Amino acid sequence: MDLALTETQQLLKSSVEDFLARGVTREAIIEASTSPTRTTDPMWRTPAELGWLGMAVPERFGGSEASLTDIAVLFEALGHGPLPGPHFSSGVLSPLILREAATEDQQAEFLPRIATGDIVVTLALTEPEWDWGASAVQMRADRSGDEFVLNGTKLFVFDGAVADQLIVAVRSGDAPEAISLLMVPASAPGVSVRPLQGWNTSEAAVTFEGVRVPSSALIGGSNLEGAAWAPLERALLQATPVLCAYSVGGAQAVYDMSVQYSRERKQFGQPIGRFQFVQNHIVQLVNHLDGARWTTFEALWKLDAGRPNADVSVHLAKLTTAEGYVQATNYAHEVHAGVGVMHEYGLTLFTRTARSLYHALGGPRWHRKRLGELLAALPVEAEAAS
Amino acid sequence: MEAFTMDFGWNEEELAFREKVRDFVHTNWGGGDIEEEGDEAGAWERLRAYQKEMAKQGWLTMAWPKEYGGQAASFMEQMIFAEESALVGAPGSQGLVGPTLMIHGTEEQKREHLPKIANAETVWAQGYSEPGSGSDLASLQTRAVRDGDEFVLNGQKIWTSGAHHADWIHVLTRTDPDAPKHRGISYFMAPMDTPGITVRPLEQMHGAHGFNETFFEDVRVPAKNMIGEENRGWYVATTTLDFERSGVGRAAAVAMSLGALLDGLAEGLEGSSAELNGPQRHALAEWKMEAEVGRIIGYRVAWMQSQGRVPNYEASMSKVFNTESTQRGARRAINILGLHGALKPQSAHSVLDGRFCQLYMSSVARTIAAGSSEIQRNVIATRGLGLPRG
Numbered sequence: 001m002d003l004a005l006t007e008t009q010q011l012l013k014s015s016v017e018d019f020l021a022r023g024v025t026r027e028a029i030i031e032a033s034t035s036p037t038r039t040t041d042p043m044w045r046t047p048a049e050l051g052w053l054g055m056a057v058p059e060r061f062g063g064s065e066a067s068l069t070d071i072a073v074l075f076e077a078l079g080h081g082p083l084p085g086p087h088f089s090s091g092v093l094s095p096l097i098l099r100e101a102a103t104e105d106q107q108a109e110f111l112p113r114i115a116t117g118d119i120v121v122t123l124a125l126t127e128p129e130w131d132w133g134a135s136a137v138q139m140r141a142d143r144s145g146d147e148f149v150l151n152g153t154k155l156f157v158f159d160g161a162v163a164d165q166l167i168v169a170v171r172s173g174d175a176p177e178a179i180s181l182l183m184v185p186a187s188a189p190g191v192s193v194r195p196l197q198g199w200n201t202s203e204a205a206v207t208f209e210g211v212r213v214p215s216s217a218l219i220g221g222s223n224l225e226g227a228a229w230a231p232l233e234r235a236l237l238q239a240t241p242v243l244c245a246y247s248v249g250g251a252q253a254v255y256d257m258s259v260q261y262s263r264e265r266k267q268f269g270q271p272i273g274r275f276q277f278v279q280n281h282i283v284q285l286v287n288h289l290d291g292a293r294w295t296t297f298e299a300l301w302k303l304d305a306g307r308p309n310a311d312v313s314v315h316l317a318k319l320t321t322a323e324g325y326v327q328a329t330n331y332a333h334e335v336h337a338g339v340g341v342m343h344e345y346g347l348t349l350f351t352r353t354a355r356s357l358y359h360a361l362g363g364p365r366w367h368r369k370r371l372g373e374l375l376a377a378l379p380v381e382a383e384a385a386s
Numbered sequence: 387m388e389a390f391t392m393d394f395g396w397n398e399e400e401l402a403f404r405e406k407v408r409d410f411v412h413t414n415w416g417g418g419d420i421e422e423e424g425d426e427a428g429a430w431e432r433l434r435a436y437q438k439e440m441a442k443q444g445w446l447t448m449a450w451p452k453e454y455g456g457q458a459a460s461f462m463e464q465m466i467f468a469e470e471s472a473l474v475g476a477p478g479s480q481g482l483v484g485p486t487l488m489i490h491g492t493e494e495q496k497r498e499h500l501p502k503i504a505n506a507e508t509v510w511a512q513g514y515s516e517p518g519s520g521s522d523l524a525s526l527q528t529r530a531v532r533d534g535d536e537f538v539l540n541g542q543k544i545w546t547s548g549a550h551h552a553d554w555i556h557v558l559t560r561t562d563p564d565a566p567k568h569r570g571i572s573y574f575m576a577p578m579d580t581p582g583i584t585v586r587p588l589e590q591m592h593g594a595h596g597f598n599e600t601f602f603e604d605v606r607v608p609a610k611n612m613i614g615e616e617n618r619g620w621y622v623a624t625t626t627l628d629f630e631r632s633g634v635g636r637a638a639a640v641a642m643s644l645g646a647l648l649d650g651l652a653e654g655l656e657g658s659s660a661e662l663n664g665p666q667r668h669a670l671a672e673w674k675m676e677a678e679v680g681r682i683i684g685y686r687v688a689w690m691q692s693q694g695r696v697p698n699y700e701a702s703m704s705k706v707f708n709t710e711s712t713q714r715g716a717r718r719a720i721n722i723l724g725l726h727g728a729l730k731p732q733s734a735h736s737v738l739d740g741r742f743c744q745l746y747m748s749s750v751a752r753t754i755a756a757g758s759s760e761i762q763r764n765v766i767a768t769r770g771l772g773l774p775r776g
Contacts, residue, residue, distance in 0.1 A: 130657035267522035
C-alpha cells in the first residue's frame with residue numbers, strides 16, 4: 001500500500017497551486033462568480049496551454065492520456081480555488097465519452113480541439129422531469145432522411161452556457177437503455193441556450209426546436225444507435241470520481257480556511273480555536289473531508305488498476321463526497337460566523353459549489369439505489385477481496 | 387373546581403384575537419416571506435406599507451404601554467401575533483430601542499421618539515456589532531469622546547440591518563477605555579444624516595442586501611442623545627426587555643415551509659415526484675417533529691412569561707432549536723427538490739418561487755445572528771442546566 005502522491009502528481013499539484021496563487025486569485029474568482037459565463041480568459045487559456053485540458057485525450061490526438069488518478073490530483077487542486085469553468089465538462093467528461101463511444105474519425109474531429117481548449121464540449125442528458133440514469137432520457141430524435149431532427153428541452157446542462165458542442169443523449173427506442181448520443185453544435189439553428197439563475201451560474205436550459213443534424217452526428221455511428229448507454233455509463237464511471245476529487249479540493253479549502261480563521265479570530269481575549277465548540281466543528285469537518293478524499297482515491301485506484309467492483313467504489317465515493325462537501329461548508333460557516341456569510345469573503349463560493357455538485361452526475365438517491373443494487377448482486381466473499 | 391389537568395388550548399378571547407390577527411395578516415400581507423425577499427427595493431416598500439397598517443391597529447408596538455402608543459398586549463397576545471404573522475411570512479412587532487427608551491429614557495427623549503416609532507414614521511438601525519466584536523460584543527471599540535455638550539464618535543459598526551433606509555441609529559460606544567469592558571460603554575442615538583456617518587452595503591450569500599457596515603468619522607452627537615447614564619450603556623442595552631421571547635415565529639416559519647413543500651409536491655412540481663420514497667417520507671416526518679417541538683417550547687416560554695416568570699435558558703433553547711430546524715428543513719427540501727430547488731425565484735424552471743433556494747442560503751446566518759448557537763448553548767448549559775462555567 002502506498003497512499004502518497006507520485007512525483008508527477010506532486011508536480012501537477014504544485015503547478016495548479018502556482019496558477020491559483022498567481023494567475024487566478026480567489027478575489028478574481030469571487031468577482032467572476034457573478035458573471036454568467038464565469039470563465040475569464042486566464043482561467044481557461046492558461047490551463048489549455050499547460051495541457052490540463054488534454055489529460056483525458058489520447059496522445060495521438062494531442063493529449064497526454066494521463067491516469068484517472070493523475071487527472072483527479074489536478075482537479076482536486078482546481079477545486080481548491082474553486083476554479084470555475086467547463087474544465088471538467090470539456091476536459092474530462094466529454095473526452096471520456098468520446099473515447100468510449102465515438103468512431104476514430106469522430107475522435108479525430110473533436111479530441112484535438114478539446115485538448116487545445118479551442119472548443120468547449122459538454123453533456124446534455126437531464127430533462128425537466130429531472131432524474132438520472134437511462135430512464136431520465138425521454139427526448140427523442142426523429143429520423144428524417146439522412147438527418148436527425150431534435151425537439152425538446154435539456155435542463156441543468158452544466159456549462160451549457162459556454163459550450164460550442166453538446167453531446168445530447170436521446171432515446172431511440174422503448175427499451176430502458178435504448179439511448180443514442182448526438183453531437184450537436186450549440187450554434188445550430190433551432191438551438192437556444194438559456195442560462196439558469198441559481199447558485200451555479202454555468203447551468204443552462206437548452207431547447208431544441210426542429211434542430212437538424214446529419215446522421216454523421218450520431219456518436220459511434222449506426223453501431224451505437226440505441227446502444228450508447230453502456231459506453232456512456234463507462235465514461236461516467238470514470239469521470240465521476242474526478243468530479244469527486246474537485247469536491248475534495250473544495251472541502252480541503254474550507255478546512256484550511258476554518259483552521260486559519262480559528263487561529264486568527266479573537267473574541268473574549270483569545271483565539272476562537274480554543275473554544276471546544278469551534279474545535280468540534282472543525283473535527284466534524286475534517287471527518288467529512290477525509291471520508292470524501294479516501295473513498296474517492298480508492299475508487300480511482302480501482303479504475304486505474306483494473307480492480308473488480310470499481311463501480312461500487314465510485315458510487316460510494318460520490319455519495320460520501322457529495323454529502324461530505326456540503327457538510328464541510330456547513331461546519332466552516334459555523335466556525336466563520338458573520339464574516340463567512342458575506343459574499344466578498346469567499347467561503348460562499350464553496351457553499352454554492354458544494355450544493356450545486358450535490359446532484360451533479362446523479363444525486364444521492366440515484367447513487368444509493370445503484371450501490372444497493374450492486375451490493376445485493378455481489379457474492380459476499382468478493383466484497384472483502386476487492 | 388381546580389383544574390387538575392394541563393391545558394394546551396386557548397380561551398375564547400385568545401381565539402377571537404387569533405382570528406382577528408389572521409384576518410389582518412392575510413388581507414394586508416399578501417404572501418411572500420419577509421425573511422427571504424431578494425428584491426430588496428420592492429421588499430422595503432412592501433414592509434413599510436405593511437408596518438403602517440400594523441401601526442394603525444396599534445400592533446406595531448403592541449407590547450408597549452398605552453401611554454406610549456402601545457396596546458399593553460399580554461404575553462399570549464404578543465405570541466399569537468408573532469405566530470400568525472410568521473405563518474404567512476409577515477414581519478412581527480417592533481422591539482429594541484423603544485422599550486429601552488421607555489425604561490431609561492428622559493421624558494424629552496420619550497416624547498420625541500416613541501410616538502414616531504409607534505406610528506411607523508421613523509425607522510431605526512441598530513449599531514452594536516463591530517468587525518472585532520461579535521459574540522464578544524462588550525469588547526466594542528467605537529469611541530465617543532466628550533467635547534463640550536457633544537460627544538464625538540469614531541469607529542465602525544457591522545451587520546447594521548436597514549442602515550441604508552434608517553432615519554436614526556442607536557449605537558453602543560466606548561466612553562471609558564480604562565474601565566473594565568462592560569463598564570465603559572455608553573448608549574447614544576443619532577440621526578443617520580449626521581455628517582460623518584457613511585453606510586456601505588454588504589452582500590449576503592442569498593443575494594440580498596440587508597446588512598451594512600456603518601462608519602463613524604468625527605460624528606458629533608449632542609450629549610442629550612445619550613440614553614441612560616454615561617458608562618452604564620451596557621446595562622441599559624441589555625435591560626431584560628419585557629416582551630415575549632418565545633421564538634414561536636421561527637417555529638411557525640419552519641411549519642410554514644414544510645406546508646409549502648407538501649402542497650407543492652401534491653400539486654406536482656417539475657422534476658419532483660409526488661411519490662416520495664421511504665427516506666424522503668422519514669425526512670418530512672422529522673421536519674414535522676421539529677416544527678411541533680419548536681412550537682411547544684416556544685409556547686412554554688410565553689406561558690412562563692404570562693405567569694410572571696422570567697425565562698432564560700428556555701428562550702435560548704427556542705432560538706437554537708428553531709434556527710437549526712430551519713437549516714435542516716432547507717437542506718431536506720433541497721435534497722427532495724434536486725437541481726430545481728437550487729434555482730432562484732426569477733429563474734426559468736424554478737420551483738415554489740425559488741423559496742428553498744433562498745432559504746437554503748439565508749438560513750446559514752440564522753444560527754449566527756442574534757446570539758450564535760455556540761453562545762446560546764453556553765447560556766443553556768450554565769444558566770439552565772447549572773453546569774460549571776468553562
